[in-house]
Amino acid sequence: MFSEETWREISRCISCGACNEGCPFFHASERRESSGPRSRISIVRAINTKVAQLSINSIEHLYLCGSCAVCNRYCPLNIDIANLIVKIREELIRGGYVPPYSIARMRRNIEVNDHPWDSWDKGKWIQVRKSSRPKKVLFFAGCWTTKSQDMANSSYIVAKKVIKDDLGLLESSEPCCGYPLKIAGHLDAYKEVLLRARSKVEGFEDIVTPCPSCRESLRESGLNSRYLFDIIPENLEVIKHRSGKAALIGPCKNTFTDKARNILELAGYDVVDMPDWCCMDCGFSLAYTISQDLMESVASKMMKAASHLGADTVVLIDPFSYYIFSSISKRERLEVHDIYSIVLDSFRF
Secondary structure, X not given: OOOHHHHHHHHHOOOOOHHHHHOHHHHHOOOOHHHXXXXXXXXHHHHHOOOOOOOHHHHHHHHOOOOOOHHXXXXXXXXXXXXHHHHHHHHHHHOOOOOOHHHHHHHHHHHHHOOOOOOOOHHHHOOOOOOOOOOOEEEOOOHHHHHOHHHHHHHHHHHHHHHHHHEEOOOOOOOOOOHHHHHHOOHHHHHHHHHHHHHHHEOEOEEEEOOHHHHHHHHHOOOOEEEHXXXXXXXXXXXXXOOOEEEEEOOOOOOXXXXXXXXXXXXXXXXXXXXXXXXXXXXXXXXXXXXXXXXXHXXXXXXXXXHHOOOOEEEEOOHHHHHHHHHHHHHHOOEEEEHHHHHHHHEEO
């Protein structure tokens, strides 16, 4: 069923369970074995050796993974578990096996509507005015940023302050970068969507985006793209000091969390040390597509961990995670902010 290379990696797993310790889904389920990465590898191994049959439930189980790669840090054999799960999805699709219906629908929406949802106006967060002259730098919001209108506005204002008059927006509908298709295993569809996105944004010398996943995809297409948070100046002047304890929950696979922590400390926050499984980014959007309740339970578990450490505020860097956390903030009784609103409120550029 699987390629020799993929089966070789699956076979390397010794089922020690160390990977479970880094999995947000494992912790959100109160350490239930079936929620961790070991169970996914075990299911695939059983199917390939004909101990078990491939079913709708087992395929869906392979998509209840955030591709966060925190599990990789715990593996004693250095197996790239997150990439292996994506590879398994890809090979199942190539073999004719259909992913969960919600994932198939997401693919259609991206291909037809340029966003993952059945209905949504990506451009409603801002009114684009025609510029009198061409702009050099494109602000590429990304799908989940536009879903959270306040984060779309705060990140755009930050970009405008940093880049000034050279910052522009697309006058037509912004394309999807296709990243969810990549991690879903729809590699051919991902490449097609990425080519379409490239054709729509060509003409700009540079692209800045508040979405780490968009930056990754746009770079793969050969475009010069930068992560907005990375270009915020280090020497900002504090104009408003904050107080209290903040929990920072950043994307799972980049180094920008340290810079965000420094900014929060400069603003006056006491930043608590969260467990390393407390991270979230666009990779979790597949699990959200299948079960919104599951993703809200993961966010709720992280907020409870923050509260247990004494935090009264949770600060998010990634657009997808901000969307999830802000939707449950009233229930958990913690303040939720995106990092760009903190920057705008506390510093002078």
